Amino acid sequence: MSSLDQIQVFQSLNSSPHAQLEQSASLGDGVVAALWNNRHDAQDYHGPSHHTLSCYIGGGTETYRRDRPDLKGAPDKICVLPAGHQSSWVVNGDIRLAHLYISPEQFALNCLTLLDREPREMVLQENTFIDDPQQAQRFHRLIRLNWNEPGERLQTSTLAHELLDHMMLNQVGLRDGLRLKGGLAPHVRRRLVEFIETNLAEPLSLGQLAAMCALSEYHFARMFRESFGFPPHQYLLARRMNRARQLLRTTRLPFGDIALDCGFASASHFSNTFKQAMGATPRAYRLAFQS
Known part of the structure; x- marks a missing residue:
């Protein structure tokens, strides 16, 4: 579609x-x-x-x-x-x-x-x-x-997947969701970490990550949180912010290039997200390390 x-x-x-x-x-x-x-x-x-x-x-x-x-x-x-x-x-x-x-x-x-x-x-x-x-x-x-x-x-x-999953579970009478225990296997976690680190610039979807583990999006999201302590989107944002901090400290790349390298379409959106996550704009963060 x-x-x-x-x-x-x-x-x-x-x-x-x-x-x-x-x-x-x-x-x-x-x-x-x-x-x-x-x-x-x-x-x-x-x-x-x-x-x-x-x-x-x-x-x-x-x-x-x-x-x-x-x-x-x-x-x-x-x-x-x-x-x-x-x-x-x-x-x-x-x-x-x-x-x-x-x-x-x-x-x-x-x-x-x-x-x-x-x-x-x-x-x-x-x-x-x-x-x-x-x-x-x-x-x-x-x-x-x-x-x-x-x-x-x-x-x-x-x-979107939470909305779809809830709709389907509700129809079959599982209004409280499925009862799941345990996280992802160690080799699966390692493969996910490697994939995410090498694709921070890409617009990853939940289905794409779940498919790597041969799981439904519902199961994957809950098992990922059990394994990493964060939902997938929060983990991905943390890794993108980590790359951004590294690039701001060690390179002179323009903010627009750093935004693209960290998966954002524009410098303005990257700057707003970085400030929300780090409490300072990318410019202020870079200046602090220069001084």
Whole structure:
């Protein structure tokens, strides 16, 4: 699902004169995110080939499905729209909503690796206006991130997988998640450390790292934290900051070059992230060591 042209729900909204796209991006691993504003609109979805998980970020109190006019939306309501479904919507007033579009291939992979089930036996259940504070909180965290910043790719893809995993576990009745113990084997940890160190400049995704260990993203994230003491995205950021400090102390490279070498798309984003992590800008850090 690399092209937005293939995502029917996205294209339906994008063709509406009432809907406005705030941002969209591929988060890797067969997942695309979009953030929309819409008002006084009507939308019909006819058998899309992808799954859609949505959250009402704001408004939506007069939004309803034509087949259920008595059931209205509200902020933080969650909707699950499986591939192949049919639905018609009326949007009265204003609404701001976030979408995750999930490829059937990624859904099938999660059936196998997360649930150990045959994908043909798993049919995602349609659900409208769910109250799920955990999912709503994840969506709010996701929209605060810069989806197009390579330096945040692991964090955005991790949140996307948390949303997908929670949706699937909830459907099969595992609302508290799977019970896991133990971490990664020593040889797996060594391979991961080496891979991360040699790819700090790349926009790594959670699925990419999990695949190296032959694990689902859900299992990998929890076993990684058990092994390293940090979630994968925090570990990656720490290693990027370590490289940045080394380059600032020992080279005269421009800040833009250091940003690229540490996985950031721009010097400004690198500078802001470095200051948040280290308490000083890259310029101030370099000057302190020069003096």
